[in-house]
Amino acid sequence: MGQEERAREFVGAFQALRAEVEKVIVGHGEIITHVLTGMFAGGHILLEGVPGLGKTLLIKTLAEGLELSFSRIQFTPDLMPADIVGTNIIVEDADGRKHFQFQHGPIFAHILLADEINRATPKTQSALLEGMQEGAVTVGGASRPLPAPFFVLATQNPIEMEGTYPLPEAQLDRFFFKLRVRYPALEELNAIIDRTTQARQVAVNRVLSGPTVLGFRELIREVPIASHVRDFASAIVMATHPQWDQAPEVARRFVRYGASPRGAQALVLGAKVRALAEGRYNVSVDDIKALAAPALRHRIILNFEGEAEGVDTDTLVGQIVESVEAAAVERKEVFLR
Amino acid sequence: MTHPLPIETLVRRVARQVRLRRAEHAGVRGAFWGAAAAALLLVFRSPLGAVALALAAGLVAAGVLAGVAWGLARRVGARDAARVADRAFALDDRVATVLEWAERPDRTPLVDALVADTLARVEALEPRRMVERVSPREARWLPVPVLAGLVLLLAPPVPMPAGGLPDFLPSRGDEEREERSASTLLEERTRPLAKEPLKRAMLEERDFAQRAGASGAASAGDLAAIFKDTSLSGQRPDFNSFLKKGDERLKLLENVDRLPDLQSDFTSTTYKMVFRKSKALSSGLRPDQISPQKLRELLDEMERLGRKGGTWGGDAAEGMEALEGGETDKALQAMQKALDKMRAMDEAQRSGKGLRGGRERDRGARGRDRGRGEGVGPEDQDFGDTDGLLPGTGRSPLAKGEATARLRARPYDVGVEGESRRGRKDGYDTNLTGRGGTMGSRLQYLGVVGQYRKQMEDAIAREQIPREYHDQIKEYFQALDER
Structure with missing residues (x-):
């Protein structure tokens, strides 16, 4: 099968999976697209929103649409790391000899739903770190690989709420995208009521298997990107650093730490998925602009002034993108702008 | 390809x-x-x-x-x-x-x-x-x-100058005439303006005093005639002091920094911001669960703010030292002290005490006057520093002061009297006067309640207290205030 054929197959699979999720989830079209983008790019997604907006349902529906194992962990303050990764237990064999046997934790699944991740203590939250980055966990000195593809979808309540523990920066950085689930519009709310208060059940079909997802992940990395588009992505990430000599005024004023190189990777990989899903074989500047907020909003740490002024990171990222674009245009002569 | x-x-x-x-x-x-x-x-x-x-x-x-x-x-x-x-x-x-x-x-x-x-x-x-x-x-x-x-x-060609340049020099007669007229003008310009004789205030006062004297005959419209049956009739108006006071008031208006800032938004003060940060840092966590990096950043920020005119810079620095030594508890205590001072300054500013000039400048002088028995109102006391308010923490070797006469006016009154205490940290020792004065208590009611209220607010912010109880706790303290 040629690459063009495979690319077309990817577009079909993307649309089909999206359609299956939309059978259950009303609205949140952009969120669904970004979740699928993150999954095909091989990243993990953090969904943030107040309770009751359908975050968990979205992830469960996505898992139903994939032929992959799924497990869910409800994070609570008394959850321990061993409850996630598993532990060695003593078992007795037929001869009566006792030995340690590893009891797999719920992390050993293709799709892991970490529900309300910021209700657990930082120690337990950190139990996910190695698994998310390396695709393996170390228990009792032995490294155990996680099944591939491994995909963490975490939900969290806004950190201002009671009884929450903010995720450490190191763990936030391991999330490919952070998506903000917003309250539905009036029409969407009406549709939710109609769909969820009637007797009919919606069946979600399984449209994708694990190996297919892995194959698409390889295909996505082959999407070419022009150097000026890559430079644009790099300039956006660099512009989030107040120390950079070309950083815009907003970054110098409100940002303490800018996005890491993982942010740039997420930006470009996400843009590749977006391009391919839209039937293009190359990344455009618009792809980068569209994904700047989900890829960078959780990687920018505001300084004291930024927090005191209540600066919204989405607005900040938007202003940074605008300033980078304006600077790029400014450098060009009038006939090449 | x-x-x-x-x-x-x-x-x-x-x-x-x-x-x-x-x-x-x-x-x-x-x-x-x-x-x-x-x-x-x-x-x-x-x-x-x-x-x-x-x-x-x-x-x-x-x-x-x-x-x-x-x-x-x-x-x-x-x-x-x-x-x-x-x-x-x-x-x-x-x-x-x-x-x-x-x-x-x-x-x-x-x-x-x-x-x-x-x-x-x-x-x-x-x-x-x-x-x-x-x-x-x-x-x-x-x-x-x-x-x-x-x-x-x-258009016709512009004529160009040909040969030598025309003689633009004026004749000798013109020159002299011009010089003369110029010198006249110069004299007029440089001649000083004739000074109008200014009437001094003293002179006016003297004139008025002669007319308004007790022995002078009362004329129509004379103020002395109006006040002749009162004690004011014998007094001479002191215009000099009036002018002097007026001058001082005008000068006061010129000092913009001493005027109250009515446009500041006290709901988003530095203290509020820092308190919110500290709350976010420590909410629901034990000291060993707090990120030292974040605590250091917060202390660093507080120290920076302290350098801009605050008194809590030293506490923040102490906290940072304790944090460097791995003593998170001490660092948190130091942060709390610094927060208390910020709060005290914030409250002082909000009530207008933060204005430089009048009251603040007089505070030192009043402190010295206390020893001579002058009364001190509760608004003059500084509760920012917690040392010396709790039992047994006072370090003053001096005997406690006696209750003032005003407080003794009614035997059922319970009042407080205190003395400022100089030292490494300024403090304030108080005595209970009136009926309760005979008892062993040496705490000031308002200070103690204020301190407990502060601790209550911190506890609500830091510890996991069910939200439903918050209002009840606050209402309880409000009831104490009303009493």
Whole structure:
């Protein structure tokens, strides 16, 4: 099968999976697209929103649409790391000899739903770190690989709420995208009521298997990107650093730490998925602009002034993108702008 | 693989358009400067004769040609042209990507698909103008030198000076006359203005005193007559002190920093911000669970703020030292102390005590006067520092002061009396007076309640207290206030 054929197959699979999720989830079209983008790019997604907006349902529906194992962990303050990764237990064999046997934790699944991740203590939250980055966990000195593809979808309540523990920066950085689930519009709310208060059940079909997802992940990395588009992505990430000599005024004023190189990777990989899903074989500047907020909003740490002024990171990222674009245009002569 | 022909053609076409637009642009600029030079030349056309006309036309043509040549000669990069084409035809950077990736050794199989896709799109394009025409700034002003040139051409030649220069020097008589008139003016300018005799306040007062004296006869409209049966009739108005006081008040108005700041938003003060940060840092966590990095950042921020006129800088520094030594508990205590001081300063500013000048400046003097039995109101006491308020923490070796006479006026009154205590940290020792004075308590009611309220607020912020209880706790403390 040629690459063009495979690319077309990817577009079909993307649309089909999206359609299956939309059978259950009303609205949140952009969120669904970004979740699928993150999954095909091989990243993990953090969904943030107040309770009751359908975050968990979205992830469960996505898992139903994939032929992959799924497990869910409800994070609570008394959850321990061993409850996630598993532990060695003593078992007795037929001869009566006792030995340690590893009891797999719920992390050993293709799709892991970490529900309300910021209700657990930082120690337990950190139990996910190695698994998310390396695709393996170390228990009792032995490294155990996680099944591939491994995909963490975490939900969290806004950190201002009671009884929450903010995720450490190191763990936030391991999330490919952070998506903000917003309250539905009036029409969407009406549709939710109609769909969820009637007797009919919606069946979600399984449209994708694990190996297919892995194959698409390889295909996505082959999407070419022009150097000026890559430079644009790099300039956006660099512009989030107040120390950079070309950083815009907003970054110098409100940002303490800018996005890491993982942010740039997420930006470009996400843009590749977006391009391919839209039937293009190359990344455009618009792809980068569209994904700047989900890829960078959780990687920018505001300084004291930024927090005191209540600066919204989405607005900040938007202003940074605008300033980078304006600077790029400014450098060009009038006939090449 | 070389770039497919239609794509190359498109890029070349765009590059050609860019060059043409540049040539137009530079040509107009050249025409302006050429016309300006030609107009200047036509001013001096009388000595040049008919050659001037030819030279002027030549200058305009040379300007236009130079601009066009410069515009055409500048190269347009293929990638730049490709990006212009992508934008003009909404091709989503396809052409630029193809141009870059088609010849790369690490090209992926998807690049072939990209080339084919781009080719199909480019072939379907209809040729149109892709590069917009941009008028230079000089285009607006081009008619000016052109019209000036035409006017100069049609008008008679400007007469040029011939031979020696005319004698512009004035004659001796004129010079003297001018000197005379100039000296008169000079005298008028430099002559000092005649000073009007100022009436001093003392003189006016003396006049008034003579009329308003007790022995003087009362005339119609005389103020002394109005007040003759009162004690005021014998008093002389002191205008000097009135003027002096007036001056002082006016001077006070000039000191803007001493006036209350009525426009500040006290709901978003520095203390509030820092308190919110500290709450976010420690909410629901034990000291060993707090991120030292965040705590250090917060202390660092507090120390920085303290340097700008706060008194809590030392506590923040102590906290940082304790944190460096791994003593998170001490660091948290120091942070709490610094927060208390910030709060005290914040409250003082809010109630107008933060104004420099009057009260603050007098505080030291009042403290010295306390020993002489002058009463001190509760608003003068500083509860920012917690040392010395709790039982057994006072360090003053002095005997506690006696209750004032005012407080003893009613035996059922329970009051407080205290003394300021100088030391490494200024404190305030208090005694209970009245009925409760005989008891062993040496705590001030308001201070203790305030301190417990502060602890209650911190506890609500830090510990996991069910939300439903918050209001009840606050209401309880409010009830204590009302009593």
